[in-house]
Amino acid sequence: MTAIVDYGVGNLFSLSSSLKSLGLETEITRDAEKLRAADRIILPGVGAFGDAKAKLDDTGLVPVLLEEAERKPFLGICLGMQLLFDRGFEYGEHPGLGLVPGQVVDLHNELEDKTLKVPHMGWNSLQIVKDDPLFKYFQDGEYVYYVHSFYAKDCAASTLGTSRYGNVAVTGAVRNGNVWGTQFHPEKSGDAGLRLLKAFAEL
């Protein structure tokens, strides 16, 4: 069973539908026992870093997630990926889960061309920088769907793929041990996204 962590952040309809369409048993849950029993865990999320981290803290699930991330495949999506890092700087500095080294900073500050719109919203092509089982069914350069204003940096050692936006190589996918993350939404990235989720389900 694939557990989707329910901590009151974001719309989980598409994520759970996309997993179901792949024939995967899926449960949206905040029950520690179910997370422990799951084969793999997905941490979703939209919104602001600090607010989401506070909500995640409120569930009391953080110690469980940290433990399970060492034992089974764990995937953070969008803000869920950002929370994997050491810290984030959205509306102040906030500690993350520390599962992947790096920090999450304002994309706008890093862009030289200030006419580029932020949020970075829409379809961008993902360049694979390090081959990984996550890309088993995914081809270099395929387009994926992003919606975000902050991005992860200082994480070169864990970066699997990036998307070019102006002068910035936006961190698109990361991995550290059992922990994967995608800044883009695989559940909104059409067929390419579904193939990525299929590969994650086979990990």
Add this chain to the structure above:
Amino acid sequence: MLAKRIIPCLDVKDGRVVKGTNFEGLRDMADPVEMAHFYNTSGADELVFYDITASVEGRNLFTDILRRVASEIFIPLTVGGGIRTLDDFDRVLKCGADKVSVNSGAIADPSIIGAAAKKYGDQCVVLSMDVKRVDGQFRLFAKGGREDTGIDAMDWAVKGVAAGAGEIVLNSIDTDGVKNGFDLEMLDALAARVSVPIIASGGAGNMEHFAELFTHPGVDAGLAASIFHTKQVDIKELKRFLRGKGVEMRI
């Protein structure tokens, strides 16, 4: 870099897709779920559904359709039509919408933009505007383009973005249904005032119109209905054509 987006728009009434010309004389076209599948395999980057039903039965039919589409198709879905309250946002988001577009509802109560952006995030709130030239001014219209609000459309857009709208759909009533090309002058005027993504709507008649549209860097996406529904323009072919012209496209 980000690809420019091609977005088919499905106006749904009583469970069927319809598309009028100049907002009048609607004619039935097809089943929304089937059409959504067709567009997904054709390479549409996003789908927009407008609920143009007034009745409660029609509304329930619409959310059923939306739920089915969202369970089967995994690209961004924007939903509009009759959105007036946070409850309306909630209703369609729960059925799988990713973004919600407000139009007349925001004119009636502008605070809905900020309230929704705060609750669901800016990226979720799309401000849709029907605009027409009146006395040398870009004038905002309400109620499906039937009512002149007297409001300057560009000022309205600036206020909407300041309140939290994350994207704007600009539908030019002057070019809608005429198939003579998008309203580039109006789009440029908007792009000069706001920094959120702009979706151009109204006037697409052929592939060249999209090529022309994307020479305007402030425009992020082109939306159309009837030319796609009637297969006058095939999205796959359109995207190949645009890529050939140097426009970045997801293919």
